[in-house]
Amino acid sequence: xxxxxLSACLLSLTAAASLVANAAEPLARFEDGIGVQPLRAGGxxxxxxGVQPAGLPWVISRLHADVRTDGRIKxxxxxxxxxxxxxIGTPAGQSVSARLICAGVSHDSESVPLDERGDFRIEGSxxxxxxxxxxxxxxxxVNASGAWFAAGIPKQ
Numbered sequence: 001x002x003x004x005x006l007s008a009c010l011l012s013l014t015a016a017a018s019l020v021a022n023a024a025e026p027l028a029r030f031e032d033g034i035g036v037q038p039l040r041a042g043g044x045x046x047x048x049x050g051v052q053p054a055g056l057p058w059v060i061s062r063l064h065a066d067v068r069t070d071g072r073i074k075x076x077x078x079x080x081x082x083x084x085x086x087x088i089g090t091p092a093g094q095s096v097s098a099r100l101i102c103a104g105v106s107h108d109s110e111s112v113p114l115d116e117r118g119d120f121r122i123e124g125s126x127x128x129x130x131x132x133x134x135x136x137x138x139x140x141x142v143n144a145s146g147a148w149f150a151a152g153i154p155k156q
Contacts, residue, residue: 024070026069027069028067028134029155030065030139030152030154030155031063031152031153031155033077033150033153034150037057038054048138049104049106049138051099051146051148052147052148053147056085057083057084058082060118060149060150061118063077063150063153064076065139067130071129071130072124072125073109073123073125073126074121077096080118080120080141080150081117091114091117093114097109097112097141097144098139098140100130102130103134105131108126110124111144139152139154
């Protein structure tokens, strides 16, 4: 009888561990980033997936982002700074959030302020919950108005 109870408990723990592991599987990963150039050739706005660019160019030194199938997101950004205008080389008092786009549908994180070096860390969840798989994932770092400042480079 004791062996049956122990076996049932181990089976339950194994099933629960499997569900937790599946919930935390990687959905999309991004390694390094590209700062925004507001205009593309011909003077047209550099719109990405319907998201308008920031009004001035921005650079980013480093970007790493992981999104999980359970909607959790971790983003570590370094050196997101203005690359033009009178406040060049500063974060210009901006706050940013991460926007994961799957097949044209946006999934946003919470907003966090840039520190004086343009560094930021986002740890939380995206809303609404992203689909799995995430078709053609795009990660944009956007401001409160929704303009994009930087984009993540997908890691294959």
